[in-house]
Amino acid sequence: MPVGSVAAPADSGQPADGHATTAAAPRQANAAISADTTGFSPPAADAIPDNEFGEVVRKGQDYFLHTSRLLPQYTGNSLNCVNCHIDAGRRADSAPMWGAYVLYPAYRKKNGHVNTLAERLQGCFQYSMNGKAPAADSEAIVALSSYMYWLASKAPTGVKLAGQGYKRLPAPAQPMDLDRGKAVYAAQCAVCHGANGQGRKTAGVTVFPALWGDDSFNWGAGMHQMPNAAAFIKANMPLGKDNTLTDQQAWDVAYFMNSHERPQDPRFTGNVQETRERFHSADDNLYGRTINGVVLGAQSVPSGGRLRGRDQAAAAGK
Numbered sequence: 395m396p397v398g399s400v401a402a403p404a405d406s407g408q409p410a411d412g413h414a415t416t417a418a419a420p421r422q423a424n425a426a427i428s429a430d431t432t433g434f435s436p437p438a439a440d441a442i443p444d445n446e447f448g449e450v451v452r453k454g455q456d457y458f459l460h461t462s463r464l465l466p467q468y469t470g471n472s473l474n475c476v477n478c479h480i481d482a483g484r485r486a487d488s489a490p491m492w493g494a495y496v497l498y499p500a501y502r503k504k505n506g507h508v509n510t511l512a513e514r515l516q517g518c519f520q521y522s523m524n525g526k527a528p529a530a531d532s533e534a535i536v537a538l539s540s541y542m543y544w545l546a547s548k549a550p551t552g553v554k555l556a557g558q559g560y561k562r563l564p565a566p567a568q569p570m571d572l573d574r575g576k577a578v579y580a581a582q583c584a585v586c587h588g589a590n591g592q593g594r595k596t597a598g599v600t601v602f603p604a605l606w607g608d609d610s611f612n613w614g615a616g617m618h619q620m621p622n623a624a625a626f627i628k629a630n631m632p633l634g635k636d637n638t639l640t641d642q643q644a645w646d647v648a649y650f651m652n653s654h655e656r657p658q659d660p661r662f663t664g665n666v667q668e669t670r671e672r673f674h675s676a677d678d679n680l681y682g683r684t685i686n687g688v689v690l691g692a693q694s695v696p697s698g699g700r701l702r703g704r705d706q707a708a709a710a711g712k
């Protein structure tokens with residue numbers, strides 16, 4: 395096997411985070427159905443009611459679209475929820491918010507207990523947004539969950555709707571490969587996300603989000619797991635040319651993307667191998683693995699991004 399290749403994780407057909415196993419069957423049955431033929435459609439964007447509730451829903455939508463700008467107190471990078479939950483969290487197979495809303499509270503392997511929706515959203519801020527958790531009853535969580543509730547209007551609860559989550563790809567035919575992934579990246583991704591994965595901003599506003607490095611999601615985020623990244627990339631990237639990569643290309647470029655440093659896992663114990671054993675032991679990620687002579691995670695900047703500097707300044711009385 396070439397250096398930097400790992401065997402693909404077996405595709406168990408189970409959702410990554412332990413939602414009801416009974417739901418796996420309909421999901422598989424729907425595997426051949428394309429995104430636009432799912433049974434559920436959220437209400438039209440202009441149908442948000444003109445009342446007090448609608449105001450909060452609209453605020454939730456704004457937070458979802460402009461997360462790092464509107465909620466700087468909770469976000470340590472420049473990403474927005476919509477960067478990974480495409481089309482304002484509406485798009486099927488891109489972990490749409492209507493599909494998620496009806497599945498909580500749910501047991502999550504990630505933390506070993508039943509999570510309310512609020513706790514699930516807190517995790518998004520800590521990991522995907524490399525920030526810190528808003529309080530469960532904060533305006534941010536209330537608004538985001540109201541937006542999700544509204545998107546899920548008339549959906550049955552406790553049902554895994556077609557289009558929920560990211561649509562898992564079959565295991566790659568060949569082991570994922572760094573050189574092939576690098577070539578895909580250079581040809582199809584770097585034009586927007588930058589030669590170094592750094593993304594691009596205009597006047598401080600993110601135009602193309604960072605895929606790795608200090609301004610991206612941290613090692614605790616779901617996107618660091620190759621099955622999530624490959625599924626997301628195949629269905630959504632290159633932007634405007636979704637589903638044009640082969641499955642193998644999607645796996646290879648996911649592998650390349652996640653073979654770079656990013657902010658530390660907030661659960662870091664002080665030791666990379668110990669952190670790997672506790673939180674990253676599955677074969678679906680590269681944390682703690684040696685790539686090109688570098689142990690991933692060993693040189694990560696601490697999690698929290700720009701919040702860290704602010705907290706330190708506050709502690710120093712500045």
Ligand code: HEC
Binds near residue numbers: 410
């Ligand atoms: C860097 C990409 C990324 C960003 C940014 C991001 N997420 Fe996610 N999100 C994911 C991935 C990948 C998953 C699925 C894997 C997992 O369970 O961790 C996910 C899962 C979820 C789920 C559960 C979906 C389900 O069907 O169970 C919710 C809810 C969610 N995200 C909300 C948010 C919100 C709200 C924000 C912004 C505060 C956000 N996410 C930001 C990548 C992202």
Ligand code: HEC
Binds near residue numbers: 480605
């Ligand atoms: C035409 C520009 C463009 C190209 C080319 C492109 N992307 Fe993206 N990418 C975007 C934009 C814009 C977003 C955010 C989408 C949104 O907010 O609706 C994004 C989001 C992402 C995300 C989730 C957010 C994050 O920062 O992690 C990943 C992962 C990603 N792209 C990977 C890739 C990969 C891999 C390729 C090449 C196969 C690629 N992209 C090609 C524009 C592009």
